[in-house]
Amino acid sequence: MDLIANHISHRFGDLAVLDDVSFTVSAGEVVAIVGPSGCGKSTLLSILGGLLQPSSGAPELRGQPPADSLNPLTFVFQDFALLPWATVEENVEFPLLHTQLSATQRRALVEDALRRTGLTEFRKTFPKQLSGGMRQRVGISRALAVKPAILLMDEPLSALDSQTRELLMEDFVRLLADGGMGAVYVTHNLEEAARLADRIVVLSRRPGRIREVVTVPMTRAERGETAAREKLLALQSQIWSLIRNEAIDAEREVQHA
Amino acid sequence: MLDRAPAEGASRDQATRRVRFRGAGFVPASSRFGGWIALALVIAIWQAAGTAGFVNPLFLPAPSAIVRAIYQLAISGALWQHVSASLLRIGIGWLLGTAAGVAVGFAIGLSRLARSVGITLISALFPIPKIALLPLLILWLGIGEEPKIATIALGVFFSTAISVYSGVDAVPRNLIRMAQSFNVPFATIVRKVIWPGALPAILAGFRITASVALLLVVSAEMIGAQYGIGAFVLQAGNLMQTDQLLAGVVILSVFGLAVGKVIGWLETRLLHWR
Numbered sequence: 001m002d003l004i005a006n007h008i009s010h011r012f013g014d015l016a017v018l019d020d021v022s023f024t025v026s027a028g029e030v031v032a033i034v035g036p037s038g039c040g041k042s043t044l045l046s047i048l049g050g051l052l053q054p055s056s057g058a059p060e061l062r063g064q065p066p067a068d069s070l071n072p073l074t075f076v077f078q079d080f081a082l083l084p085w086a087t088v089e090e091n092v093e094f095p096l097l098h099t100q101l102s103a104t105q106r107r108a109l110v111e112d113a114l115r116r117t118g119l120t121e122f123r124k125t126f127p128k129q130l131s132g133g134m135r136q137r138v139g140i141s142r143a144l145a146v147k148p149a150i151l152l153m154d155e156p157l158s159a160l161d162s163q164t165r166e167l168l169m170e171d172f173v174r175l176l177a178d179g180g181m182g183a184v185y186v187t188h189n190l191e192e193a194a195r196l197a198d199r200i201v202v203l204s205r206r207p208g209r210i211r212e213v214v215t216v217p218m219t220r221a222e223r224g225e226t227a228a229r230e231k232l233l234a235l236q237s238q239i240w241s242l243i244r245n246e247a248i249d250a251e252r253e254v255q256h257a
Numbered sequence: 258m259l260d261r262a263p264a265e266g267a268s269r270d271q272a273t274r275r276v277r278f279r280g281a282g283f284v285p286a287s288s289r290f291g292g293w294i295a296l297a298l299v300i301a302i303w304q305a306a307g308t309a310g311f312v313n314p315l316f317l318p319a320p321s322a323i324v325r326a327i328y329q330l331a332i333s334g335a336l337w338q339h340v341s342a343s344l345l346r347i348g349i350g351w352l353l354g355t356a357a358g359v360a361v362g363f364a365i366g367l368s369r370l371a372r373s374v375g376i377t378l379i380s381a382l383f384p385i386p387k388i389a390l391l392p393l394l395i396l397w398l399g400i401g402e403e404p405k406i407a408t409i410a411l412g413v414f415f416s417t418a419i420s421v422y423s424g425v426d427a428v429p430r431n432l433i434r435m436a437q438s439f440n441v442p443f444a445t446i447v448r449k450v451i452w453p454g455a456l457p458a459i460l461a462g463f464r465i466t467a468s469v470a471l472l473l474v475v476s477a478e479m480i481g482a483q484y485g486i487g488a489f490v491l492q493a494g495n496l497m498q499t500d501q502l503l504a505g506v507v508i509l510s511v512f513g514l515a516v517g518k519v520i521g522w523l524e525t526r527l528l529h530w531r
Contacts, residue, residue: 051434069441081435085453085530094449095439126530146439 001063001072002026003184008047008048008057009207010040016207017043020057023201023213025150027063028179030220032193035203036243036250041076041186042154044208048184049073049152053114065113066180068097074090074148078155080135080168082142089114089123092142113145117171133164140171151176151183157192160222165192173220190236195223202239205246212242259336289345318500335489340508342484343474346402350409351470358414358466359459362421366455367447374421379418388476395481405477411467412473420462424455457531460524467516471509486512 003025017040025031033041040160046052048059050073053225055075065072075081082091092113095105114120117137127135136156156172157165176183176196187193193200200214216235222228306312307319314322324420330336355403364377365370385406394404428451478487486505493501 047440051438073438075435075438077431077435079431081431083432083453085528094436095441097449098441098445128530196479 001065001181002060003048003150004062005044005048005062006060007076008059010043010047010052011055018047018054019207019209021203021210022057023210025183025184026134027149028182029199030185030197031185032200033184033195033203034190034193034200034239034243036189037188037204038071038206038250038253039124039203039246040206040208041151041188041203042165044203045075045152045184045186046233047156051075053182063197067148069147069149070101071095071146074143074146074151076136076139076143076151076156078158080139081128082135082138084127086117086126087123088127088130088138088141091127091138092145096140097145097180102110104222105118109145109147113141116144116175117141121151123219124242131164132160136160136164136168137171140168140175144175144201148181151181151200153183153185156185157187169195173224175249179222190239191232194232194235194240196220200239202242205250214239270447277312281521298360299349300515315497318503321509322500323503326498327507330501330504336508339484339489339505342482343478343512344488344489346405347470347486348411348472348476349465350406350474351413353406354410354413354470355417355463355466357410358417358462359421361414362418363425363447363451364420365422366425366451375418375422379415383415383419387415390476392478400481405474405482408477409470409473412469416466417459417462420458421455422463424458424462425451427458428454457524457528460528462519462525464517464520467520470512471513471516476508 005023008018008021009016009158021044023031033044035041045054047054050059061072065088065111083094084093089110092110093106094202096109099106101109111120116246117140119134119137119163122130122134125202127138128153130138137210139156157168159187172183173196175181185193185196185197192201194216198220200216202211203209214235216223216232220226303317304320307314307317309320312319316472317325327336330339361371361375364374365375390411391404391408394407398404398407432454433446436450441449474485475490477488478485478493482488486509490502490505490509493499493505
């Protein structure tokens with residue numbers, strides 16, 4: 001299943017946030033969206049996931065999701081969005097409760113998602129008892145439980161410390177390695193974009209327009225090798241040179257706001 | 258620079274001194290027995306003043322006289338007669354007001370139409386002292402239990418509705434968006450996200466409505482009732498039986514404490530995740 005941003009524009013009142021953004025995320029592809037602060041990255045993701053109505057244009061799907069997918073477009077949120085009154089396993093089971101699945105089938109899916117994210121022994125724990133990284137693992141586990149076709153990740157690592165970020169980035173690389181699941185990955189971190197994405201959509205300063213779509217010139221498997229580091233650093237420099245001046249302007253704009 | 262030799266007159270600078278601790282206070286922790294000890298002390302002083310004749314027992318009977326009055330009320334059966342009448346009124350009035358308040362509060366919290374209509378009406382009617390409506394309610398509902406129960410229900414309703422819709426408003430929007438992103442149906446979002454999210458505010462509202470119900474039952478019983486703690490206190494006051502009057506006040510206080518304990522227990526059970 002492909003996800004298509006079809007000429008999406010959006011305004012909040014008089015403020016134009018996105019201007020005619022179009023691109024396609026093919027099945028199994030990981031597309032990162034980067035750009036200066038306030039360029040509409042998260043707004044674009046909300047529109048793509050059907051949580052926000054665009055002012056014009058539309059998000060579209062092409063093809064069928066995998067037969068076992070319970071929620072083809074699934075978010076992983078920056079602030080984790082966990083139910084604080086529910087345990088880890090209850091949080092992971094939450095999106096399955098309204099489905100036609102039996103309790104046994106739900107349990108099996110929860111079990112599998114917890115195992116894939118290393119949370120099995122924390123099943124009875126409440127979110128407040130977990131570190132930020134573990135909470136995000138619960139968010140990822142919840143997303144995996146519904147077997148998404150495309151993960152919509154809104155700066156999923158930005159609230160975490162650098163060591164936890166590194167560990168979770170390794171998890172993302174592993175989870176997306178087989179190409180069975182695509183992703184749209186919104187981030188301001190160019191290193192994350194370069195390590196994870198097949199293509200990087202670079203947005204301009206607000207109103208966000210596509211400045212460039214950069215293809216990462218190696219497979220995700222190759223990026224773990226030492227020889228790939230220099231190429232990835234060069235790619236990050238290239239993207240940074242595209243957004244640096246606008247990032248400075250955007251920062252000043254935010255400070256004066 | 259780190260290895261420099263001490264300069265002349267630098268011995269004072271070289272002497273170490275401890276950094277003064279400045280982080281004390283502003284963390285009030287109540288001691289477990291402090292409150293009870295203070296209460297016992299006040300009662301002891303009160304009793305001593307009464308026994309020594311420093312206080313006229315007509316104006317302020319000693320605690321022992323109040324205990325005696327409660328005991329006599331209990332063995333005569335009058336205590337249960339008055340308490341049960343008040344409890345029945347409070348119980349029915351509180352339940353009716355709470356049920357209506359929760360329903361309206363949720364409607365205001367979830368529906369645009371209910372919000373636009375409801376908030377205006379509640380803002381206009383909430384400030385009215387509900388006891389002022391008792392004569393009108395007697396006119397409408399007749400002399401009996403109904404107007405007293407209706408007064409309590411009205412008082413409870415407004416506070417409950419306000420605390421419920423405030424609680425619904427306070428549920429983090431990101432949790433609702435998360436549920437929507439998984440196509441969770443409206444009813445399940447209300448049941449699994451909004452209800453538990455609003456529960457802390459709803460339980461806090463129960464504390465307030467329990468006090469409102471107590472206040473209104475006493476007021477209503479003072480205006481028109483034969484039995485009930487309010488009627489008993491008024492009657493005792495009219496007959497200058499201050500020991501009986503204070504017995505009634507103590508019973509009200511114990512009732513308030515008991516309700517507080519029940520709500521505290523509910524909070525511990527239902528909000529353990531906080």
